[in-house]
Every structure is written in structure tokens, then in C-alpha cells.
Amino acid sequence: MAKRTSPRAAPPQAHPAAWILKTEPGVFSFADLMAARERTTAWEGVRNYQARNFLRAMRRGDPVLIYHSSAEPPGIAGRAEVVREAYPDPTQFDAGQASHDPRSRPSDPTWSAVDVRGIEPLARFLPLDELKADPALATLGVCQRGSRLSVHPVQAGEWRAILALAKRKSRS
DNA sequence: GCCAACGTTGGC
DNA sequence: GCCAACGTTGGC
Numbered sequence A: 001m002a003k004r005t006s007p008r009a010a011p012p013q014a015h016p017a018a019w020i021l022k023t024e025p026g027v028f029s030f031a032d033l034m035a036a037r038e039r040t041t042a043w044e045g046v047r048n049y050q051a052r053n054f055l056r057a058m059r060r061g062d063p064v065l066i067y068h069s070s071a072e073p074p075g076i077a078g079r080a081e082v083v084r085e086a087y088p089d090p091t092q093f094d095a096g097q098a099s100h101d102p103r104s105r106p107s108d109p110t111w112s113a114v115d116v117r118g119i120e121p122l123a124r125f126l127p128l129d130e131l132k133a134d135p136a137l138a139t140l141g142v143c144q145r146g147s148r149l150s151v152h153p154v155q156a157g158e159w160r161a162i163l164a165l166a167k168r169k170s171r172s
Numbered sequence B, C: 001g002c003c004a005a006c007g008t009t010g011g012c
Helices: A030-035 A049-057 A128-133 A156-171
Strands: A018-023 A040-043 A063-068 A075-088 A112-127 A151-154
Touching (some): A030 A063, A030 A075, A049 A112
Antiparallel strands (some): A040 A112
């Protein structure tokens, strides 16, 4: 007899429409990404398991939003895309790096990196207070109180709302 | 610079 | 396995 799916089983999670990556612009900004060779950089140094798992779920071509944290104001600066899926983050094995992890073994690396390529700035910078003011973005990771995750998924409705918001006031 | 929120660590 | 202490993040 075919096994029934438990009614309690969560529905298969749709692949996110996009991802948000946080960066401190004083360290590495969206402009730095656009100025990088081939507008591409390795997104390294993520040291949180949940964020790492999101990195590992990213697929080549997935849209990415670059968010500036610890900035004045904080907010979304531009669009990018995933150009290389998760691979072992080399900085975990480099004792000279702040993100060095002496417990990680090359035979079973703990941490992952992806490569992202900058596409273009948003039509205008979207400050966090505007994101928080949009009801369609109430569930967005960066709008959550106390959210410190540096990588999170963006659902389709959120993605549309962000692009619409960026277009809206730029004309006024 | 403050402090709330949250993840990690380590003693038990 | 619990949970207090500690460190970090990040908005304000």
C-alpha cells in the first residue's frame, strides 16, 4: 500500500525567488562589487549554520539583493546574481583570517562560500524604514526585529514588492 | 555608544 | 541536556 503523506508534513518548500546578502559597506559595498573584476566576488566568511544552509541552497542564476548593514541608512543597494554555487570557503583554513575555523577539516569543510556577480544598483537605494513601512515586506528577513542572519531567502511576493518600491518614488 | 536579540559555549 | 554567561550583530 502506498504510504500516505502525513497531513502534518510541511508542503515542499518552494525555491526562494531571490536572496538577500548583508554586507557592511564600510568593509565591502555594492559599489565595491560593481568595481570588482568581472563584477564578481566570493561571498566568504559566513559563520552561522542557518546562513550557511541558505548559501548551500542557492542555485546558479538566482537573483540576489545586496543589503547594507551598519550603514546610514541601512537598506538595499543593488541587484546581483549567483554565479557559482556553494563550495568550501577557503578562509576557514587560513589562520591569518578572522574567519579562520581551526576545527574545520579540509576533508569535511564546515563552511561554504558562493560567488556573486553584481548586476546593477536599484533604481534608487531602498532604506530599511521604507521596507518596514511596506505591508508586503512585513515578513522580509531584514525587517524582523533582532534578525542578525546575514543570508536569507526572499519570497516571490517580497521580491516583486521590493522591485516595485524601487521604481515607485524614483520618478517623483 | 547603548542595548536588545540571538547564537554559541561550557560547567554541571 | 539544561541554562547562565558570554560574544556578536546591528538598529538606533
